[in-house]
Amino acid sequence: MKESLPPFPAPQDPDPFDGLLNLAPAATGGPRLRADAARNRTRLLEVAARLAAEGGAANLTMEAVATAAEVGKGTVFRRFGDRLGLMLALLDHQERELQAAFLSGPPPLGPDAPPVERLRAFGAAVIRHEYAHRDLYLAARADASRRHAHPATQLRLGHLCMLLRRAGAQGDIELLAQALLGYLDINLVDHLVERRGMSLDRLELGWGDLVTRLVVTA
Amino acid sequence: MKESLPPFPAPQDPDPFDGLLNLAPAATGGPRLRADAARNRTRLLEVAARLAAEGGAANLTMEAVATAAEVGKGTVFRRFGDRLGLMLALLDHQERELQAAFLSGPPPLGPDAPPVERLRAFGAAVIRHEYAHRDLYLAARADASRRHAHPATQLRLGHLCMLLRRAGAQGDIELLAQALLGYLDINLVDHLVERRGMSLDRLELGWGDLVTRLVVTA
CATH class of the missing domain: 1.10.10.60 (Homeodomain-like)
Structure with missing residues (x-):
């Protein structure tokens, strides 16, 4: 697949997301x-x-x-x-903590780690963070139609696009990032843990496997 | 990754989904x-x-x-x-048409095609079907917490698991199927088309690429 598709967001150096979004x-x-x-x-x-x-x-x-x-x-x-x-203030507070960790925190989540390691750490961190605060995140994500346009979602999407590019992933980067993001949906995580009895470790392993498949060039 | 994880649904021959779910x-x-x-x-x-x-x-x-x-x-x-x-009756009617097509319709969607071709055709069919009836599907999927337990979602998930197994995919099949299913979320498709200006062709290409990455053994 060609890379002529409009990149989202425009790839830049340094990290275009070195700063927090104001959500509240x-x-x-x-x-x-x-x-x-x-x-x-x-x-x-x-x-x-x-x-x-x-x-x-x-x-x-x-x-x-x-x-x-x-x-x-x-x-x-x-x-x-x-x-x-x-x-709402509490959700914003929790989201900022997560954002600070993946935008400027210590490795492997933050900038001082190779992009593939940051990708792996990102999914694990989001799964555990949202599950730990699932009351808040489930309430905030109850309206499915608003999820994808939410600033926090956009920030995560941009972060994934940036890491996929730096990791050398080939293909339609924005759609690969969306596929990754879909796996982290708190409604899905909650369903898999509460209804299907899966462990967070299993979800984390599945995330790592997905990252490998999407990054590795055939 | 080991295949000791509980399969969902239990793999069987013949196709365990050769029959329609009654939804309404x-x-x-x-x-x-x-x-x-x-x-x-x-x-x-x-x-x-x-x-x-x-x-x-x-x-x-x-x-x-x-x-x-x-x-x-x-x-x-x-x-x-x-x-x-x-x-609700109309949604059920539309969903049954789609189900009939992927469970017992002509190839490449139905049983007389190789599993990888059926996987490719499945995503394309779901994207186009739900987008064509998006008023109905968006209304039905507005409550994010109910989506994953919905019988229609479960049927699709089981179908994807079956095709992934038959295609020889390795790894945690249920989680791979969930990753595929997340890409087909009508709220995501609607967002990408209406807000990000993507074409259905591009989404379909992205689906085919995702299937390749998830099925091909490293």
Whole structure:
């Protein structure tokens, strides 16, 4: 297959994704938070993330966050509006952690590893990250029609395209990246683990095998 | 990778899917329709399918079906309950046509072709079929959490597993089949065509390439 197809995104050096996407309207759209308020917000999110990890995001309440953070309930409401606002902020917080890891973190996920190793590490990291926070990701991905246009999806797609190119993959790079991305769908992962009884290790092995098949030149 | 993983579904000869799944409760759950009533229902569905193909399923009305079929509006309501009932029956009708084609139709889609050719034909057929009826399929697949457990998805998955095995693919067959299936997601196809401006020909070429990579033994 020829490489005359429009590349997505345009391949560039250095890494075109060396920077984080801003996903949360709450973090960017409002008036600029004073530094201590921003620190306060981050601290509340870290508390919320810990509670969600322990008891599941579905069981997270504004009150529990306030109690664990030792602040008044009104502070949590002022910061996030309502429970949905807290959930969106928490999802954004988790997604940024993952993005920081694959864009600028240590190898094998980050820039200081060969592209094929980064590809392998990427799938394993996404599978484990989304499964660990599956309440949040399943809720965020419930509407199938919006998934592919989502900024977080676009960033991952661009990252996969870049790594596939650097790894020397031949063919229609964007479609190969989409095939890889489809394998990481949290709805699929959840189905395979919860309904088909597969282990995350098995899914990770399958990812590594898929990367090998898509990268290796015949 | 070892083949000690539980196969899905159990490999059998003859083709374990030589038969259609009954998907529509309306067609199986109710009292058995008399033969002429069943013919009448099929005729209404064929009229509805033609109207949906011409003007889009989103614009289909019970009244338009009645007029085009030259029956009273009450007959259409009696047969399908309401507009949602008509849509579900129409989706089931379209899905059965596709199933009949890949389970027992002529080659290269049906049984009288080598497995790799059937794999290639399968993806092309699904992409074109779902895109042609995308109003219906997008509506039916809007809830991402239900997609993987859907009987129609399970049938396709089993079909892909069977063809991959017969084609001599090595590795974790069920996960390879899931990777293939993910590429055929109507939400992805719709995104790539409508938002990214790709042609169905390009998606079909990408499918053929993916099949080659997953089947060919290193």
